[in-house]
Amino acid sequence: MDTAPTPTERTVIGMWTDLLGNAPAGTDADFFELGGQSLTLLQFIARVQDTFGVELPVEMLFSEDLTVALAARAIDEALLTSVGDDELAALMAELDGLSEEQVQALLGERGNA
Known part of the structure; x- marks a missing residue:
């Protein structure tokens, strides 16, 4: 894998x-x-x-x-x-406001640095 x-x-x-x-x-x-x-x-x-x-x-x-x-x-x-359209739009707006590092931390995919 x-x-x-x-x-x-x-x-x-x-x-x-x-x-x-x-x-x-x-x-x-x-x-x-x-x-x-x-x-x-x-x-x-x-x-x-x-x-x-x-x-x-x-x-x-x-x-x-x-x-x-x-x-x-x-x-x-x-x-x-x-997920309803309104909920999805709210989640997407929240994601748009996050940095790449914040998104990676949320996903549990921290960099090797």
Whole structure:
């Protein structure tokens, strides 16, 4: 894996580690190859709802290779669609007022300097 996992990917990795009993080696790790089953997937979906407050499309999770990256992307997309236009505009205005260093600190991606 060339890049560090995103915050959402890190959360998914933690959830899968708890549910499956072993940590995914990276963001391309497949849920079912790690021992996940239908019941475990439903438990994961419930944890996503509890943690992020969004519902994941069950059909998508069963129809594709379910990797950490795919699950995280689905969560992020669901979060984005749940944000109203006014709230999104306010968040964008707040981000516009931040320096690059402040944005990096918020994202947890501090420079190597």
